Amino acid sequence: MLKTLKRVFSYAAPYMRYFVMTLAFAALGVSLSLAVPVFIGEAVDCCIGKGNVDFHKLGIIIVLLASMVIASTLFQWLMILCTNKLSFLTIRDLRSDIFCKLERVPLRYIDGHTKGELTSRVINDIEIISDGLLQGFTQFFSGIITIIGTLIFMMVINFRIAIVVVILTPLSFIAASKITKASHDSYMKQSRLRGEMVGLAEEMAGNQKIVKAFVYDKRAEARFDEINAAYGKIGAKATFFSSMTNPTTRFVNGLIYAAVGLLGALGVVGKFPIIGAMTVGKLSSFLAYSNQYTKPFNEISGVFAELQNAVASAERVFAVLDENEVPDDSDKDVLESCDGTLSFSDVFFSYSPDTKLIENFSLDVKSGQRVAIVGPTGCGKSTIINLLLRFYDIDSGKIELSGKDINRITRDSLRSCFGMVLQETWVFTGTVAENIAYGAPDATREQIIEAAKSVYAHGFIKRLPNGYDTVISEDCGLSQGQKQLICIARIMLMDPPMLILDEATSSIDLRTELRIQRAFAKLMEGRTSFVIAHRLSTIKNSDIILVMKHGNIIEQGDHEQLLAKGGFYAELYNSQFAS
């Protein structure tokens, strides 16, 4: 825990001046506000009785009091300002560090965690660190100053009564912590039930059509009612306990207050020398202190809970920051030119050591050949792509592009040899022309139009309201198929020597699908291509077919060879004829 705290504060180090200022303002503000009761006491002592009011002294005290009140408020405001500045700057650094880190960790790490989990680390955990650690620290600090300050003042006014207060305060503490524990359990249950309730409401409201179609509405209502009733019950219990805290501590505090009052009064009367001399004014300031003294204790215990929370969050954030990065490879060779040949030799790969996937895989692809990857749903066709682009590194063996080991060249130069069109298309907010020129920013308008024409995208782009200058974005205006055509044009313009294509075209209307197929064919002319193939025509015309099943490459060869072999491919192929 200490190590984590240290690390968080190392992030705050560049902003030390804000930290120092925070502490200074906290000390000033708190001690000034603590001095107020003393002066109130003095003031009260100036008003002894009829005709016996020292107006001169009272006037001075009043002015002093007023300026102290204003000053302490000012300091407290400055303190908050500094804390916010400090936490904002620190958190900004931490957040940008973790964001950059996420861009640099291997995909293996990202794939192993859900999107929500990672987002929550960047957003929520960091928020909790900001609230808990930094703001909590200031609260903690001003609490401590208050306690020490009040103690000192009380001691100065009357040492003996102060001792009584110190001895009695743990009482209110014990009472509060007993009750807090009981209410804490109920609150935990409550927040779990709340999670369930939100989850259910979200699922049912979000899928209303299915709920209706399956006549599930009554059952959904029943489930909701059940959770809702439990939630109400536990909520009432939690509130009961927590509402007990305040009256109980107040009761105990009241007892202390009464004890102080009694002892003090006896002191004022002066008949019990043990207690020491008191005036009415001193008694009233003492009472004020004994009140203030107990308050920070509750605050500090709250701060501790938050602190623990924050440390847990900080640990999660640092866990990400300590994750191994994709090693920097700028010292490796840059692949200058690529002749389109590719070879796998004795490649072994698996995502996790206990499930073997690709074993002893060898393949030679000559320039301009077409490799089709086929297999049933979920057979792991994307593994090949992950290896080719080095999103994952192979366990042993060698992959050579253009005669060079892909582990020996920079990732950037490797990836720039490949053009990829996947089923999930990606367009960004910008004009159609900008989208097409994404991989080749220097392209002229003529080149862009040429590329669009060659992949049959010119026709629909021309019909858009502003032609090539129409602004498009991921979720507006274009159909899935049109977006895919734009992506194909983008690759056409980049003119890479190697291609990776995914033929799957579900939920695209047939005319567009036809156009996409023609565009793919055009794109593949003269390029070495890997195609995740769904159409038999594509497969039949491929030079090499890789048949995958359960993540493994089980057969390899051209159409005739595989059919003759009578294996899984032949079975797959024949099943098409049966209809």
Added chain:
Amino acid sequence: MVMNLGIVAVIWFGGKRVDVGRLTQGELTAFTNYMTQILLALVVLANLIVIFTKAFASANRISEVFSLLPEENGTVCEIKDEKKAIIEFSSVSFAYAGAGDYSLRNISFSVMGGQMLGIIGGTGCGKSTLANLIPCFYRATEGAVNVFGVNVNDIDNEQLRRRIGIVPQKATLFTGTIRENMRWRKSDATDDEIISALKTAQAWDFVSNSPDGLDTVISQGGKNLSGGQKQRISIARALVGSPDIVILDDSTSALDYKTDLAFRRALSEDLPDTTVVMISQRTTSLKNADKIIVMDEGEAVGIGTHEELVRNCDVYNEIYRSQMNEKGGSTDA
């Protein structure tokens, strides 16, 4: 600060009073204490006003939801099992509320019990809209939709939908085990019924192979399943308890041809009496349908069997040819 300044003022004016003899020192102390309490209460009050304003805005939003009209419902609860036209559209047109143009125009057809109806066409041509009229998610703007020989507007929604199994385009599963998901249509379905539905949907293989079987927990809307697996479970969910009508809204898009074919075979063998409405982009999926409706921009441009449509429907022919050529000679043999 205001609070403290208030106390300062009290002491000053209190001092004057004490001087005149109208107030004792003790009363002054009491006075400052009261002052603190009043001011604290004022702070609480100010907070309350903020909370009230927020609560008021929230209350308004809630009452907006309450003031929505519930779904219209019919009253006919008795449905006779007759074997003639199970689904019948007569000159049905439909426009979404607020939309200027019709999404469906003048559509008429009928399907007999146990038959299979195919609907094919490009995206946005009204296929799904047409299917949505059958379980009365929307009411026809013009014309009449009769299901089980009764106008759907008159049938009690619950009775109607209990007899229909729907597989939506997007396979959405719910948090819980596979068994719980499979009990959506029929809350008391036995494991046998569930397994037989899973078998028909070609999902039993992978469900039975997973270590927890039917108790496999589906997390986060099915992230732990592949697209094809989710789709098959979503299909099986609609088949539990043999519904009278099954509507498959392009629900086999994530299945490979082999699985798709096996599913279609199993569907006709395992549930021979069930009327199937299958929306698809693939002509191969619909080849065996008793009737195919070809949709184009909200209109039925062709109705008939595969053979009839090949002979006399241009749109269907275009689709068919393109798929035959590109999908690689599955019809060459």
